[in-house]
Structures are given as C-alpha cells and as structure tokens.
Amino acid sequence: xxxxxxxxxxxxxxxxxxxxxxxxxxxxxxxxxxxxxxxxxxxxxxxxxxxxxxxxxxxxxxxxxxxxxxxxxxxxxxxxxxxxxxxxxxxxxxxxxxxxxxxxxxxxxxxxxxxxxxxxxxxxxxxxxxxxxxxxxxxxxxxxxxxxxxxxxxxxxxxxxxxxxxxxxxxxxxxxxxxxxxxxxxxxxxxxxxxxxxxxxxxxxxxxxxxxxxxxxxxxxxxxxxxxxxxxxxxxxxxxxxxxxxxxxxxxxxxxxxxxxxx
Amino acid sequence: xxxxxxxxxxxxxxxxxxxxxxxxxxxxxxxxxxxxxxxxxxxxxxxxxxxxxxxxxxxxxxxxxxxxxxxxxxxxxxxxxxxxxxxxxxxxxxxxxxxxxxxxxxxxxxxxxxxxxxxxxxxxxxxxxxxxxxxxxxxxxxxxxxxxxxxxxxxxxxxxxxxxxxxxxxxxxxxxxxxxxxxxxxxxxxxxxxxxxxxxxxxxxxxxxxxxxxxxxxxxxxxxxxxxxxxxxxxxxxxxxxxxxxxxxxxxxxxxxxxxxxx
Numbered sequence: 302x303x304x305x306x307x308x309x310x311x312x313x314x315x316x317x318x319x320x321x322x323x324x325x326x327x328x329x330x331x332x333x334x335x336x337x338x339x340x341x342x343x344x345x346x347x348x349x350x351x352x353x354x355x356x357x358x359x360x361x362x363x364x365x366x367x368x369x370x371x372x373x374x375x376x377x378x379x380x381x382x383x384x385x386x387x388x389x390x391x392x393x394x395x396x397x398x399x400x401x402x403x404x405x406x407x408x409x410x411x412x413x414x415x416x417x418x419x420x421x422x423x424x425x426x427x428x429x430x431x432x433x434x435x436x437x438x439x440x441x442x443x444x445x446x447x448x449x450x451x452x453x454x455x456x457x458x459x460x461x462x463x464x465x466x467x468x469x470x471x472x473x474x475x476x477x478x479x480x481x482x483x484x485x486x487x488x489x490x491x492x493x494x495x496x497x498x499x500x501x502x503x504x505x506x507x508x509x510x511x512x513x514x515x516x517x518x519x520x521x522x523x524x525x526x527x528x529x530x531x532x533x534x535x536x537x538x539x540x541x542x543x544x545x546x547x548x549x550x551x552x553x554x555x556x557x558x559x560x561x562x563x564x
Numbered sequence: 565x566x567x568x569x570x571x572x573x574x575x576x577x578x579x580x581x582x583x584x585x586x587x588x589x590x591x592x593x594x595x596x597x598x599x600x601x602x603x604x605x606x607x608x609x610x611x612x613x614x615x616x617x618x619x620x621x622x623x624x625x626x627x628x629x630x631x632x633x634x635x636x637x638x639x640x641x642x643x644x645x646x647x648x649x650x651x652x653x654x655x656x657x658x659x660x661x662x663x664x665x666x667x668x669x670x671x672x673x674x675x676x677x678x679x680x681x682x683x684x685x686x687x688x689x690x691x692x693x694x695x696x697x698x699x700x701x702x703x704x705x706x707x708x709x710x711x712x713x714x715x716x717x718x719x720x721x722x723x724x725x726x727x728x729x730x731x732x733x734x735x736x737x738x739x740x741x742x743x744x745x746x747x748x749x750x751x752x753x754x755x756x757x758x759x760x761x762x763x764x765x766x767x768x769x770x771x772x773x774x775x776x777x778x779x780x781x782x783x784x785x786x787x788x789x790x791x792x793x794x795x796x797x798x799x800x801x802x803x804x805x806x807x808x809x810x811x812x813x814x815x816x817x818x819x820x821x822x823x824x825x826x827x
Contacts, residue, residue: 321736322736468755
C-alpha cells in the first residue's frame with residue numbers, strides 16, 4: 302500500500318476520445334476522473350467494500366465541479382493528479398488537477414463522495430465502515446482554488462427535453478452513471494455553441510439516483526450571458542409522485558474558445 | 565513508415581470502461597477498434613486526406629461485423645490486431661482479432677470502409693485519391709473466419725423508440741458516430757437480457773449518415789430464438805420524405821453468458 306498522498310495518472314487524447322471539435326470529450330475526461338478516484342482510493346485500502354460476506358458498499362458522487370481553462374485536443378498528453386483533502390462523518394472531499402504535457406495546470410476538479418449501502422442506498426459513516434481512517438493520506442497543503450458553489454434554481458415546469466434511460470446509461474453501481482448526466486446536460490445545448498465556445502465551469506449536485514427505465518426530464522434557465530442552470534428530474538407525471546424527484550442540479554458556464562485551444 | 569502488415573495494440577479494461585455487468589462496454593471496444601484502424605492506416609500513409617489545400621476526405625464505415633466468443637472484464641488485458649485484406653475501387657476490407665492476455669483469440673471484427681469527400685459526402689475511388697496503393701500492406705494469408713453476412717429485413721412500420729440526436733452523438737466527421745449506433749441498437753433491448761446473455765454476433769450495414777438534430781426511429785424484429793434485426797431510420801414523418809431514410813440495418817445474436825466469462 303502506498304504512503305503517498307497524491308497519485309498522478311497519464312493519458313493521451315486517442316482517436317475518438319474527442320468531440321466533433323477535436324477537444325477531449327466530457328465522456329472520456331469524466332470517466333478518467335472517476336477511474337483516478339477509484340485507483341487512488343483502492344491503493345490506500347478504501348475500495349468498494351464487502352462486510353460480513355454480503356453487505357456491499359459503493360462510493361457515489363454527491364457533488365462534482367469542473368473548472369477548465371484549456372481543453373486537451375486530439376493527440377495531446379495530459380495528466381490527472383488526485384488527492385483527498387478532508388474526510389468527515391459521511392463525506393470525503395477529493396480534488397484533481399489536470400495538467401498539460403508541460404506540467405501547467407489547465408483544469409481543476411472538486412468532488413464530494415459518500416459511501417452507500419448497495420441494498421438500502423443510504424450513506425454510511427465512513428470511519429466506522431473501514432475501521433481505519435483516511436488521516437495519513439489527507440493532503441491539506443496543496444492549493445485547490447475553486448470558485449464558491451452556485452445556488453442553482455430553475456423556475457420553470459416545462460422541460461426542454463425528456464429522455465428514457467437504457468442499458469448503456471447504467472454502470473456497475475446499477476444506476477445511471479454520474480458522467481452520463483454531464484453528457485445529457487450538455488446535450489440540452491445546441492451543437493453550434495460548442496464550435497465557438499467551450500465549457501469553462503460545470504458543477505453538478507447529485508440529489509438522488511436514477512435507474513434503468515426511469516424517464517429523465519430536463520429543465521434549463523439562463524443565469525447570465527454565458528451561464529445556465531440545468532435541473533434533471535425523474536419520472537415526472539408518475540401517478541404516485543406527479544412532480545417527480547430531482548436527480549441533480551447543475552450550473553454550466555461557457556467561454557469563447559481561446560486562441561491557445563483553437564487550432 | 566512501417567512495412568509490417570499487421571499492427572497490434574494493447575488495452576486494459578479500466579474502471580468505467582465496463583458495462584453494469586463488468587464486461588467491456590461496446591462504447592469502449594468499438595472506439596478502440598476505430599482508433600486501431602485509424603492508427604494502422606495512418607502509419608501507412610492512408611490517413612484522412614486534404615487535397616489541393618481544401619478538399620478533405622474522410623474514412624467512413626460501410627459495414628461492421630463483430631463475433632465475440634468471450635468478453636474481457638474489468639481489469640483484464642486484451643489486444644486488438646488489425647490488417648487490410650482487400651482494397652478495391654471504392655472499398656477496403658479490414659479485419660481485427662481481439663485476443664485475451666494469453667494470446668487466445670476471443671473475438672473477430674470485419675469491416676468495410678469507404679473514403680468520402682467531406683463536402684459532397686460521396687465515396688471516392690481509392691487508388692486515384694492516394695496516388696499509391698495499399699498493395700504492399702495487404703495481408704491475404706491470415707485467417708479471418710467470419711460467418712456470411714445476414715439478409716436483414718424488418719417488416720414493421722411501428723418504431724420501438726424514437727430518439728433525437730445531440731452534441732455528444734457527433735464525432736469529428738460531423739455525423740453521428742458509427743459506434744454510437746451500436747449503443748443505440750443495444751438500448752432497444754431490456755437491460756435484464758444483458759445480465760444473463762452477452763452479444764455473440766453483431767453486424768451493422770451503414771446506408772446513409774445522420775447529423776445532429778436528426779430524429780432516429782428504431783424498428784426491431786425477432787429473427788430466431790436469440791436473433792434480432794434492428795433497423796434505424798431518420799426523420800420519419802418529415803413532410804418532404806414521410807417514410808424517412810434508412811441509416812442502417814443491423815443483426816444481433818445473443819448467447820447465454822459462458823461460465824468462463826461469468827465471474
């Protein structure tokens with residue numbers, strides 16, 4: 302088991318890891334971020350857990366914030382470094398730096414995780430679960446300058462789109478993958494916007510899970526010239542719960558593509 | 565430039581490269597197959613092409629057939645080997661072997677590619693384009709035993725689902741990515757089927773492209789106990805072309821999960 306606090310993983314934007322503009326796709330970046338978290342936790346004995354031979358516990362995201370100054374493009378190398386800053390009763394704060402091949406930080410990610418019981422889907426106090434603490438691994442010195450979190454409100458009851466969920470949306474936790482929501486949120490914007498703009502800030506607060514077969518409704522609201530709020534609800538109009546349940550709140554800020562990124 | 569005929573690329577099923585059952589996801593496998601083709605062609609001077617400084621040409625898939633005996637699972641290493649067997653006026657036949665970490669072939673892929681003009685979207689005679697032939701690179705000896713192609717017919721006009729296309733469906737060729745169709749086809753099946761079964765054979769014949777904003781309709785038909793046909797049409801009901809246009813024909817065969825794969 303490693304005694305380092307920070308792990309760094311190296312990647313290259315391979316063919317088809319990019320979006321139509323040649324920038325690293327959200328799907329690939331998001332999954333790499335999740336995979337780095339899983340590897341870093343696993344190397345320190347904080348894997349997904351099975352207790353008493355049957356009770357399984359899974360890490361799930363409570364919040365995820367991306368701040369991207371530049372996007373890696375097809376063929377570019379980049380690294381993702383990750384560390385845990387805080388671990389409290391039910392939650393742990395994990396940070397990531399994304400650096401280009403010159404070692405210059407081009408993006409930052411802040412995440413809050415909980416561990417849920419696979420059956421009850423309820424969060425569990427973390428120290429009691431593992432019987433050992435994350436304390437030796439906490440990295441409290443490394444800077445992690447992120448903007449304060451947004452207050453996200455959407456004042457509309459008219460969805461811009463409604464999408465069912467399917468086999469390919471579901472991950473090993475048996476719920477819609479947390480990165481998949483990011484793709485679905487960005488799909489509420491016109492493709493043309495991504496020709497001239499890139500996402501500079503994206504944050505998502507996960508309230509509840511959704512499962513295969515759930516129907517997702519998307520509600521959007523402008524929050525500034527390049528700022529948008531997007532809320533996803535599930536199963537709106539269901540007879541037992543006509544207002545549905547909020548899955549996540551999200552805020553997205555676009556910025557014109559920088560000359561440095563445009564090629 | 566290499567003078568080898570076959571290139572082999574090594575992969576590992578990383579966290580979140582898998583589906584909910586822990587098997588390598590179609591999205592990741594398909595994109596790796598496309599990336600191997602692009603790298604193999606590029607290393608031999610058959611990249612995407614720009615002529616006279618402005619006419620661009622892109623490789624597009626005409627047909628793609630997967631035969632999978634076993635699926636790599638989370639953490640497994642596997643390799644993809646690829647070579648070109650034939651190159652004729654408008655098309656080229658490319659094969660792939662997928663091998664497990666013991667070097668045992670667990671899957672085979674057969675593809676037919678054309679090169680289209682980016683503006684007209686019409687296929688171009690290949691030899692005239694490149695001014696040199698693929699002949700020195702043709703691998704005609706290596707076995708590539710694939711089943712004969714299916715005759716795919718769907719006799720229904722009632723779609724099982726209709727899905728718009730969005731930003732995240734589109735790749736650098738500015739059309740819906742060819743692997744994305746595979747995900748969409750498999751999403752017409754209930755998730756539960758993938759708990760007990762795996763895809764053994766999947767073939768897809770691409771007729772025309774679809775673009776961001778097109779509406780995709782899915783038509784399915786049983787073709788045997790574990791065999792299904794799926795046809796995707798675009799913009800059905802459009803006033804100028806009410807019957808829509810067929811994007812692709814597909815055949816899918818499931819098999820019960822082998823003990824070797826189930827873990």
